[in-house]
Amino acid sequence: MSETKTHGEKAFVLNTGRSLMQGISMEAESKWSEKYFNAVAIAEMNPSDIAKLGITDRARIYNENGSVVLRIRPNSNVPAGEIYIPMGPWANMLTDPVTDGTGMPRLKGTKVFVEQTNEPLTSLIDILKELGAKNLEIHMEDAPVKTGERRTVENVVCPFCGDLCDHLIIEIDGNMIVKNTGGCAISSAKFLNYHKHRVLKPYLRHQGKLIEVSLDEALDKAAEILANSKYPLIFGLASTDIEANRYAVELAELTHGVVDNTSVFCHGPTALAVQEAGAVRYTFGVAIHLADLVIFWGCNPLEAHPNHVARIVLREGRFIKGRKSRKIIVIDTRRTPTANLADLFIQVEPGRDYELITALRMAIKDLDIEAPSVAGVPKEKVLELAEMMKTAKYGVIFFGLGLTMTGAKYKNIVAAIKLVQELNEWTKFGLLPMRGHYNVAGSNQVSLWATGYPYAVDYARGFPRMIIGVTSATDLLANGDVDAALIIASDPVAHLPRKAAEHLSRIPVIVIDAKWSLTTAFADVIIPGAYVGIECEGSAYRMDEVPIRLKKLVDPPPGILCDSEVLRRLVEKVKLKKGVVYE
């Protein structure tokens, strides 16, 4: 696109993130659906920018990474000069694979150009073709369900986000899930449609086509790929249980490969910051009982963790009488739905959170701030915020990818941790990352106890190493370092910048998943997995590191095994192929 870049147009700042409809559509209908397209293949801009560019309904958005044509929706909460695209393959065509040695691609704050166009909208197939996908036909099926005995299961745990709500009441008719009480809209979409759009058979790619095979054949082929690989990437793991994570680490060790989880592009920087500074954490209950100040920084729980606010902020605690006894502050680059709940909304300029944190650290120590505004926030507001923090009895900060992905990346989090450590000189204060996938926190935990490192762990030398920026998935893929990939319950094609996703078209790929992810379009072996929390029991870690056991509600579809069992068998087969067995 370099030739079109030079017409002196003004660059826009691209932000990506979760939206409620993105979550609901992917859980209810799959990422191949019209509903997902409608929810995700869209860009939001400030009406004034739309008018200035003379955009009617669509625009071409492009930069040096790629180009897409998307529908444009006016949203006055998006500041002028910025553009918002929900996370997904369309946004990925534009995001920057460079991780600056942090393992974290630039998924937010990338520069893009926008122009009015009448060209057709970029379809999912267009994108997959451009990425070099191996399979464009998928065999989406619904698992057979039958009504029958009616039962109600209480205290069901939701396998969607890092809040791991464990108060759901699920009504089941035969093996159909008919009602979800207590879950959010995304949770309902997940449970009620669990049987839809499934991978029901193992597949191998043969002469350019996916053919149905037996589980044993698929496992054999997968084991062969892994055993023959010099440096495989084993990736995903945030949406499956602890047991599956254990086997994934063992596989990496067996094959001298890399095991990485999705925190590499969410809260990986948070882990790097803890390595450097420590942490000040709390569990939900502590916030419920004690937090008189709740700050949401760079996160939008109302759309990404829909029950979070109700469970923590609105609930009455032992020493705090619910919402009216708490002050809520939202700090974000745009006015999100969560911001509308806040007593105070602070709009920070994209990528400049570090400056604001630094100013707060100065303000709480009564050091002078000379600038009239910091990161777009007037000095008076900085001082007001610092005062609110210092005078809170127990303050808590929940922070999201707005802080981990932008600007100084993990240095933002180091600064935030230090801010909170310093606030503990005056009062009690804590900081907690809003974890996305329901067991991404658990993936980090298993990785830590097995390898000493939270993610991006390499076994090339037969012992664990974490060299961030080198052994992290985005870097390994974008640089073409790995020669095979095993993707477990995750969809890197939907999350990673195009340059990283493209490498999957060039190497053998094994996918273990319950549904047809976009990554299945790059797969040579597809093995179906059952859903933990619906069809399999297993444990997962909430964002505050409280481990919770997910329940099995119904049997998996015939012939389909839990991820952990698939991986256990795969480990056994790889051991045999590599001769790693006791005499």
Add this chain to the structure above:
Amino acid sequence: MNEILIKNGFVYDPINGINGEVLDIAVRDGRIVDPSRVDPSRALVIDAKGKVVMPGGIDIHSHIAGPKVNIGRLMRPEDHYLTNKPHKLPHRRAETGLTVPNVFRIGYEYARMGYTLVVEPATPPIKTRHTHEELDDIPIIDKAAFVLVDSNWLALDLITEGSREFLAAYFAWLLSVTKTYSLKLVDPGSDVAWILTGRGIDIDDQIPSYNITPRDVVREMGNAAQLLNLPHKLHIHCNRLGYPGNYLTTLKTMDIAKDISRLSEAPALHITHVQFTGYKGDSWSTLESGGEDIAKALKINKYVTLDLGQVILGRSATTMTADAPFEYVLYHLTRWKWANADTEVESAAGIVPYSYKKRSYVNTIQWVIGLEIALLTRDPWRVVPTTDHPNAGLFKDYPILLSWLISRKAREELMKDVNQRALRKAILPSLDTEFSLYEIAIMTRAAPAKLLGLDKFKGHLGVGADADIAIYDIDPKELDLSRNYEKFVKAFKKAWLVIKNGEIVVRNGEIVKTIYGKTYYAEPSIPEELRKELDVFLRKKFKEYYSVSLDSFYIRDHELRNPVKIPIETKIKG
């Protein structure tokens, strides 16, 4: 059928009164059997001539698993960089980490030293599933965990309003559903104070928002432990840990044993890592050893047992404890990294990297205290060696610690390098006590097995015991250990042969097989009438206090790799 015959070794088995006699030990199906029951033509015969044969070692207090250990791993990447050992598959997985090793190294390192049972001494109930998941992944050794109770709102509510019987019933339930083995008190009541006010409290201070003191908590939980008839009663980390002058708080805590309504002659309180609460003096610069006072108090108080928390000089450490207020203080001394985790309803934890320096006045006094207590009491059945791994030292340095007990020369060698001003204030240089190998076997095998109440099948080599056996290549008849302590250290660092559950896991100090041990937990009986009342209480309190459902709190047997229930007949009345 797996049969092993160990012939001609010098056997040290204090529970059976065997002190270095040459005996044959036979193993069949994972247990010790009479040698006549093993067929020598089929059995694997091991010639242990000129070697020491002991039951597998037992560590009663070592932080090896759970949320705070994993935060320790996360915040100390530098701990792994130069400590890697590539895997040797399928025999051994890859190892990494010094102060907070990965699960594999923990199991292997203990096994190499001949240790086969280790207790994780502090797990917050709500995160105990994590503790078990980590324990499950530690190879070779058997394990157990103590559950944190001292700052538990439900327990404090019951002390304030409820009956003794009801508190005991609640603990019985808690041990059973968290699959833990005994009750742990850490700086009693202080995590309530920490979470509410950001500071800790002393034994007679009021616990914020409760009208009781830590003294009340120790006494009432001690009474509940009596009703529960727990094999290991209360495991206590005293208030004011880490503060100069705290030995007085320790003496007061030991004294509470007298106020507990004892229902048996068994020890009522176990004071853990007593070194950290044995400080005399009123500031860091005037710090002195309170070891002598504690040793005296122990002699006249037969209901108390101790472990040392011995400092290992010249080593780095990663301090980690549920004593969150103390870690906050330590962070201000070190000014490097600090992690804190406030855990709802129950507890908190802090983690701070630290390093013990030989030239440091304070560190030398700390080193002196543990040794003074061990040597002055010379009561190996009641005073057991620990380093409170990885707080005062690393468990891998146990052989060094033990060498200081068996050899005055070993102590004197180190004393040349330590802070001399500190030494001048200590009585340690004048002590000439040297423990025998038999006493070492008591301290590291027999006594911890008895303290845990597992001595029926652990900590000895009698018929029926689990076949957990360590053989060390050292000839006690030929060698004067006191003069040749280095040889002792070498032999005990890398056992010649280790058998776990009847399988050979270590040969010549190297791991030859990766297997997984058991997890012991207590299941005290609860009278049926109390059970219903308890159920109502739990439902109400969970709704009021917890962010998880009561249902989520239960850890079921099938979640653990190899759980072993120890049923306990309690004295709780309905």
